[in-house]
Amino acid sequence: MFYPDDDRTPGFKLGLAIIIGLVLTIPLFSIYLLNYDRQTQSREATSSITAGWGGPQAIAGPVLVIPYRTMTSETVAENGQSVTRSRDVRRELTLAPEVIELDTNVRPQVRKRSIYEAVVFDAQASGRARFAFPPDLARTGVDPSQMDLARAELRFGLSDPRGLGANPRVAADGRPLRLQPGGGSGGGRGFFAWIDASTLSGKPIAIDFAFDFRGNQALSLAPQAGDTRWTVKSAWPSPSFGGDFLPAGRNVAAKGFDATYRIGNLALGRSLVSTAEAGGPGPIERVAPPSRDGLPPPVRAEDGAGAVQTAQIILIQPVDPYSQVNRATKYGFLFIGFTFLALLMFDVVGDVRVSAVEYLLMGAALVLFFVLLLAFAEVVGFAPAYVVASGAIAGLNTAYAAAVLRSWGRAAFIGGLLIGLYAVLYILLSLEAFSLLIGSVLLFAALAGVMFATRRIDWGAKRVAEA
Numbered sequence: 001m002f003y004p005d006d007d008r009t010p011g012f013k014l015g016l017a018i019i020i021g022l023v024l025t026i027p028l029f030s031i032y033l034l035n036y037d038r039q040t041q042s043r044e045a046t047s048s049i050t051a052g053w054g055g056p057q058a059i060a061g062p063v064l065v066i067p068y069r070t071m072t073s074e075t076v077a078e079n080g081q082s083v084t085r086s087r088d089v090r091r092e093l094t095l096a097p098e099v100i101e102l103d104t105n106v107r108p109q110v111r112k113r114s115i116y117e118a119v120v121f122d123a124q125a126s127g128r129a130r131f132a133f134p135p136d137l138a139r140t141g142v143d144p145s146q147m148d149l150a151r152a153e154l155r156f157g158l159s160d161p162r163g164l165g166a167n168p169r170v171a172a173d174g175r176p177l178r179l180q181p182g183g184g185s186g187g188g189r190g191f192f193a194w195i196d197a198s199t200l201s202g203k204p205i206a207i208d209f210a211f212d213f214r215g216n217q218a219l220s221l222a223p224q225a226g227d228t229r230w231t232v233k234s235a236w237p238s239p240s241f242g243g244d245f246l247p248a249g250r251n252v253a254a255k256g257f258d259a260t261y262r263i264g265n266l267a268l269g270r271s272l273v274s275t276a277e278a279g280g281p282g283p284i285e286r287v288a289p290p291s292r293d294g295l296p297p298p299v300r301a302e303d304g305a306g307a308v309q310t311a312q313i314i315l316i317q318p319v320d321p322y323s324q325v326n327r328a329t330k331y332g333f334l335f336i337g338f339t340f341l342a343l344l345m346f347d348v349v350g351d352v353r354v355s356a357v358e359y360l361l362m363g364a365a366l367v368l369f370f371v372l373l374l375a376f377a378e379v380v381g382f383a384p385a386y387v388v389a390s391g392a393i394a395g396l397n398t399a400y401a402a403a404v405l406r407s408w409g410r411a412a413f414i415g416g417l418l419i420g421l422y423a424v425l426y427i428l429l430s431l432e433a434f435s436l437l438i439g440s441v442l443l444f445a446a447l448a449g450v451m452f453a454t455r456r457i458d459w460g461a462k463r464v465a466e467a
Contacts, residue, residue, distance in 0.1 A: 010348045010457050016356055017340045021333070024363045028332045031370045035329065038374065039322040045116035050216040053120050054163025057215035058310060060222035061156040061190065062170075062207055064095040064131050066197055068147040089277075093142055095131055096265070096272045098204070100225040102127035106234035108315050115378050119315045120216040121234075125209075129225065131197075132204035140273050144201070152197035155183055157190040157222065158213060164191065165212030173199070173206055220312035223263045226272050230261040236315045243312030261311050268309060321377035321385070324429055328373060331425050334439075335366045335418070338446065339397070342417055345453055346405055358404045362397050369393040390422035 071086050108121045137144065154177065158164055161181070170177045170193055177193035199205060220243055221230055232247075235256035241247055245267070247259035265272060339362060347354045369389050376385030398415030402408045424442060428435040 010454075013344060013347055017344050017359060020356060020359045020363060021336050021340055023360075024336055024367055025333075027364070027367045028329065028370070031332075031367065031374070032326065032329050034371070035322055035325050035374055038378065039326075042116055042322065045113060046118040049111050049113050049116065049118040050120055052162065053216060054214040055160040055216060056218035056220075057123070057163060057213060058159040058220045058222060059125065059157060059213075060224065060308075062097065062100075062129055062154050062209065063224060064097075064195070064197060064205075065153045065155055066093045066095065066147050066149060067091070067151055068093055068142055070141075070143070070146060092276055093140070093147065094274045094276065095133070096224040096226065097129035097131050097207070098225065098272070099227045099229075100127060100129040101229045102221070102231070104219070104230070104232045106219060106232060106236070106313075106315075108234060108236040117317075118216060119236075119317060120214065121219070121236075121315065122212065122214050123219065124212050126211075127209060129207045129209075130204050131200065131207065133200050134273060137273065140275060142275065149198040149200065150196050152195050153192050154195045154207065155188075155190065155192040156209070156211075157183065157188065159189060160215065161189050161191070163214035165214075168209070168211035170207065170209045174208075217316075218312060218314045220310040221261070222308045222310050223261075223268060224265075224270075226265045228261065228263040230263075230311065231258070232261075232313060233258045234313075234315070238316050240314040240316045241312070242314060244309040245311040247311075259313065263311065321374075321382045324382045325370065325374045325377055327429055328425060329370050331428065331439075332367065332370060334425070335369070335421055336363050338417060338421055339363070339366060339414065341446070341450060342414055343401075343404075345450070346410060348454070348457060352405050352407075352410070354404060358400075362400060362404075365393055365397050365400070386422075386426060390419075394418040394422065 067090060069088055069090055072089050103126050105124045106121050107123070108119055110117050111120055154170065154172070156168075156170075168179055168191060170179060172195055177195060179191050179193050181191055182188070183190050183192060195205075197205065219232075221228075223230070223245070233256070237252070237254050237256060239252060239257050239259075241250065241259065245261060245263055248262045250259040251257060340359060343354045343359060343362070346352045369392075372389035372392060373382075373385050376388050379385075380388075394415055397418060398411050401414040402411035405411055405414075424438070428438055431438070
């Protein structure tokens with residue numbers, strides 16, 4: 001039945017629905033900001049959970065650093081004339097191992113505080129390295145007779161020494177070495193040992209080592225040897241392999257993963273021998289913590305020359321509720337648009353008047369879905385929160401639509417539409433690679449349906465009241 005006082009044209013009703021939809025963008029944007037604020041609080045809580053445990057860890061070494069003396073010439077101006085002088089300076093020769101075999105066993109655990117949690121790990125690293133002078137050592141310009149082999153340093157890098165275990169063990173040709181904190185005379189982070197490298201002139205030196213360390217979320221290795229063989233095992237089921245090198249082989253299962261790296265110095269683009277001023281930085285200077293937005297970027301260790309290449313493993317948590325809620329909020333216009341479209345069709349085609357307040361109240365309920373989703377996701381996880389929030393809002397709008405549209409049959413259509421939209425949105429969030437394809441097909445189908453249903457409507461004509 002037509003309403004005598006309803007003199008609004010279909011075009012006016014369409015414009016009204018659009019204006020109300022635009023007004024609802026304000027609370028939608030507020031939810032986006034709320035999600036960002038809760039994500040920031042989560043990061044701060046995670047940092048407090050891992051404080052004192054050890055940060056994202058990058059390991060490097062061992063490298064053998066041998067001091068030597070050499071003559072350098074410099075030209076200075078004296079009394080308006082250039083004078084060349086020679087002076088004796090102390091430098092360091094850094095020798096990387098020919099081969100290093102490193103095994104790392106990572107034992108992860110999830111630590112919680114209130115509703116927040118963080119992934120930390122204990123790791124055991126053990127390996128063997130072989131050092132030898134290259135046949136072309138003379139090409140470096142270092143005079144072997146000027147090397148102080150008795151004061152050589154064997155340096156190991158660890159980006160956050162707070163996580164280092166109590167009893168690291170290092171032995172040279174079977175003889176235990178006494179370890180010292182820090183990166184040696186060059187500074188840096190890690191530990192080192194004094195070693196007599198005089199036997200290098202005759203035969204290689206074999207270094208055996210083992211140490212425990214702790215960290216959180218990320219582990220990386222800065223390879224330096226001629227041939228680096230790194231094997232990693234862990235019970236964590238969701239690793240992310242990144243950095244500058246990927247594993248040659250890996251096996252990821254529900255019970256954990258194992259990965260094997262094989263990296264040569266030709267791939268690194270660096271020689272086994274390098275020289276620098278004495279007192280330069282150690283093998284590890286700094287490591288940047290990974291981001292929590294999606295997959296973290298590569299952890300970058302730094303030495304004196306800047307960023308070094310790394311192989312990285314991140315223990316990721318498969319479902320980040322904040323990123324999922326953030327993506328879901330971006331589809332808020334889809335829910336408001338489709339629901340308002342259904343109400344508009346009932347208003348224009350079905351002869352049921354829908355007022356601006358009713359549009360606004362049902363739109364507010366749709367916006368509230370994302371608040372409920374965020375609140376429950378922090379406590380019970382994203383999937384259960386999605387079921388609870390979508391069921392609550394679909395039920396609320398269906399019951400309200402029954403009163404607005406004066407028919408449970410029409411309300412059931414609204415409820416079915418919302419349930420279908422929530423189901424499609426969950427699929428879009430799960431299948432990120434195909435979200436654009438599915439969304440575009442859905443919009444095309446909706447537009448085609450609306451064009452068909454309204455093909456004979458005169459959008460500028462007023463209704464004629466019936467008796």
